Amino acid sequence: MGFEDGSRITISTIAREAGVSVPTVSRVLNGRSDVAPQTRARVEELLHRYGYQRRAGRARDGAAGLVDLVFNDLDSPWAVEVIRGVEDVTHAAMVGTVVSAVHQRPEPARTWLRNLQVRATDGVILVASDVPSPVHEGLRRLGIPTVVIDPAGVPTQDVPTIGAANWTGGVAATEHLLELGHRRIGFIAGPRRLLCSRTRLDGHLAALEAAGVEPAEELIQQGDFYHESGYECAGRLLGLDKPPTAIFASSDQMAFGAYEAVRRRGLRVPDDISIVGFDDLPEARWSSPPLTTVRQPLSEMGALAARTVLRLAQGERIESMRLELATELVVRDSTKALASPPA
Amino acid sequence: MGFEDGSRITISTIAREAGVSVPTVSRVLNGRSDVAPQTRARVEELLHRYGYQRRAGRARDGAAGLVDLVFNDLDSPWAVEVIRGVEDVTHAAMVGTVVSAVHQRPEPARTWLRNLQVRATDGVILVASDVPSPVHEGLRRLGIPTVVIDPAGVPTQDVPTIGAANWTGGVAATEHLLELGHRRIGFIAGPRRLLCSRTRLDGHLAALEAAGVEPAEELIQQGDFYHESGYECAGRLLGLDKPPTAIFASSDQMAFGAYEAVRRRGLRVPDDISIVGFDDLPEARWSSPPLTTVRQPLSEMGALAARTVLRLAQGERIESMRLELATELVVRDSTKALASPPA
Numbered sequence: 305m306g307f308e309d310g311s312r313i314t315i316s317t318i319a320r321e322a323g324v325s326v327p328t329v330s331r332v333l334n335g336r337s338d339v340a341p342q343t344r345a346r347v348e349e350l351l352h353r354y355g356y357q358r359r360a361g362r363a364r365d366g367a368a369g370l371v372d373l374v375f376n377d378l379d380s381p382w383a384v385e386v387i388r389g390v391e392d393v394t395h396a397a398m399v400g401t402v403v404s405a406v407h408q409r410p411e412p413a414r415t416w417l418r419n420l421q422v423r424a425t426d427g428v429i430l431v432a433s434d435v436p437s438p439v440h441e442g443l444r445r446l447g448i449p450t451v452v453i454d455p456a457g458v459p460t461q462d463v464p465t466i467g468a469a470n471w472t473g474g475v476a477a478t479e480h481l482l483e484l485g486h487r488r489i490g491f492i493a494g495p496r497r498l499l500c501s502r503t504r505l506d507g508h509l510a511a512l513e514a515a516g517v518e519p520a521e522e523l524i525q526q527g528d529f530y531h532e533s534g535y536e537c538a539g540r541l542l543g544l545d546k547p548p549t550a551i552f553a554s555s556d557q558m559a560f561g562a563y564e565a566v567r568r569r570g571l572r573v574p575d576d577i578s579i580v581g582f583d584d585l586p587e588a589r590w591s592s593p594p595l596t597t598v599r600q601p602l603s604e605m606g607a608l609a610a611r612t613v614l615r616l617a618q619g620e621r622i623e624s625m626r627l628e629l630a631t632e633l634v635v636r637d638s639t640k641a642l643a644s645p646p647a
Numbered sequence: 648m649g650f651e652d653g654s655r656i657t658i659s660t661i662a663r664e665a666g667v668s669v670p671t672v673s674r675v676l677n678g679r680s681d682v683a684p685q686t687r688a689r690v691e692e693l694l695h696r697y698g699y700q701r702r703a704g705r706a707r708d709g710a711a712g713l714v715d716l717v718f719n720d721l722d723s724p725w726a727v728e729v730i731r732g733v734e735d736v737t738h739a740a741m742v743g744t745v746v747s748a749v750h751q752r753p754e755p756a757r758t759w760l761r762n763l764q765v766r767a768t769d770g771v772i773l774v775a776s777d778v779p780s781p782v783h784e785g786l787r788r789l790g791i792p793t794v795v796i797d798p799a800g801v802p803t804q805d806v807p808t809i810g811a812a813n814w815t816g817g818v819a820a821t822e823h824l825l826e827l828g829h830r831r832i833g834f835i836a837g838p839r840r841l842l843c844s845r846t847r848l849d850g851h852l853a854a855l856e857a858a859g860v861e862p863a864e865e866l867i868q869q870g871d872f873y874h875e876s877g878y879e880c881a882g883r884l885l886g887l888d889k890p891p892t893a894i895f896a897s898s899d900q901m902a903f904g905a906y907e908a909v910r911r912r913g914l915r916v917p918d919d920i921s922i923v924g925f926d927d928l929p930e931a932r933w934s935s936p937p938l939t940t941v942r943q944p945l946s947e948m949g950a951l952a953a954r955t956v957l958r959l960a961q962g963e964r965i966e967s968m969r970l971e972l973a974t975e976l977v978v979r980d981s982t983k984a985l986a987s988p989p990a
Contacts, residue, residue, distance in 0.1 A: 372743070378727060383730075384730075387721055387727075387730070388748075391748055398762055400713075400715070400747065400766055402743040402744060402746075403734060403746045404738055404744065419743065423743055531932070560935065561933070563935040564936070564937070567935045587930045587933070590900065590903045591934065591935070593907070594907070
């Protein structure tokens with residue numbers, strides 16, 4: 305495969321010697337419980353014999369270990385939240401955090417994987433829903449412990465993933481607006497290809513249904529989580545013959561876009577229309593008015609991912625392949641009780 | 648000094664052997680030109696003989712080098728901008744970027760320095776105006792090439808620093824408001840201890856003077872670059888008997904605070920008052936209204952710092968110890984011509 309560098313045995317050699325498949329060795333390295341005890345023992349013995357634990361040993365010694373934190377792109381507004389959470393944990397463990405972005409790079413993932421191997425990273429945290437599959441495959445082949453932070457909610461089957469409770473967040477935001485008397489609530493959805501988009505919408509619809517409110521199709525607009533789409537979708541909602549009295553934008557960025565659509569029409573948030581977001585980016589506190597939103601605990605997700613990958617690097621097993629942290633509604637000044645009672 | 652780990656010679660050993668001071672060796676390593684040619688030759692010969700170039704060699708081989716990017720805190724809204732700029736360059740050079748925050752950590756800087764040495768970092772980029780001096784001293788002693796990204800404008804004497812043209816930015820923002828007919832312009836200053844605060848104010852005052860506008864003392868408010876202080880200072884400005892028609896907040900965060908002060912009084916930006924910021928954070932595009940501001944090229948500063956530290960790591964000399972990148976006024980929707988001509 306070209307990844308051998310002389311000083312390090314590869315996972316495929318271990319697999320060959322143990323008479324098992326590469327994915328099986330990978331499962332052992334990743335602390336999975338679905339490996340037969342005898343197989344696990346045989347693989348672990350070989351890993352030990354070939355010095356495969358050396359990488360983990362560095363982290364265990366508390367000296368100069370490295371964890372790679374990999375984003376698709378560093379232009380995501382919440383990247384720094386995740387970095388802060390990861391760095392808090394790795395710093396305390398005296399492990400360095402190597403931050404990189406892989407998306408849309410001209411050179412192949414192969415080079416990046418080779419670098420990972422040469423610098424003997426202790427583990428990898430992928431922050432992405434759609435990291436290229438060669439990266440996933442390469443990590444599995446190299447047997448590098450991997451954890452996925454997955455705000456988008458697309459759990460992969462073979463590595464531990466950390467997510468947030470999107471459905472519950474969708475419910476909480478909608479219930480908040482219902483309690484304020486709103487019945488005509490616009491919803492701006494995220495991109496269809498991401499599971500979390502659908503999950504947030506489902507939470508919204510479930511809350512409406514529980515309140516006996518019929519969801520009007522025209523009130524659900526298709527966005528893509530970015531600012532511009534929030535602006536456009538909110539513009540369409542405000543242009544309806546019977547516009548909504550509140551908008552639930554399923555990302556903060558789209559909520560800020562909705563703010564601008566409201567402002568451009570000479571209207572005001574929250575006096576003329578209430579707006580709720582989803583994420584609780586730092587900007588949500590600094591927007592005017594400060595945004596009521598559903599908090600995704602991004603730095604806590606980063607911290608949990610770091611703790612998990614360090615445990616994997618030390619050969620520990622983990623309890624669950626999917627961990628979801630709670631979301632929480634944060635009420636600020638962008639939502640307000642409907643002046644007149646609903647019809 | 649306790650930093651020797653057996654496999655690596657320290658800079659003080661080199662200094663002793665060469666019969667020069669530690670700072671002199673450090674100057675050679677950092678590419679400074681103020682070292683006598685014979686001294687430089689002697690030090691470089693010793694560095695070579697003791698294998699000191701090994702660290703640089705890793706980066707030169709294009710394989711798995713490491714650069715450490717160090718913040719005081721990762722809660723700065725512009726941290727991700729700097730990270731993106733650095734990572735773009737290091738990624739292309741196949742060097743990993745280790746991101747960390749040192750400020751207010753319980754453990755001493757010494758541990759962090761030891762980690763740097765053990766992982767054999769090729770160079771360090773400090774993003775901070777007030778990194779603790781033990782860090783600076785330790786880096787000098789270890790002879791690790793260091794570059795300071797210094798948006799705050801406090802150039803240090805002995806390492807290369809990358810800054811932005813704060814004075815010119817202060818002039819540009821103020822001239823923009825003057826051209827729109829504003830004469831009564833409030834200014835919200837940054838913290839006194841940072842040179843850049845004073846530099847931006849000086850640019851503002853210079854532009855006023857050039858236009859023959861007398862600066863009123865009551866119009867200059869003391870903030871600290873953060874949101875809350877922008878809110879409070881703008882509140883004081885709006886509460887004056889004769890409030891300003893425009894506010895120049897010398898950070899975007901303070902400008903967003905000013906937005907909120909304006910909104911709370913039932914006024915509107917830019918119809919009732921124009922606001923200019925300074926930074927051009929990503930949020931400036933997404934605020935409502937989008938913020939007119941002075942762009943600090945943070946990602947470009949990161950990229951230049953990365954290129955510089957990689958050059959130092961390869962033993963190259965650099966031309967200048969202080970590089971300032973241009974700032975640029977970005978006009979968006981938060982500023983507007985004064986309706987009636989000034990008195």
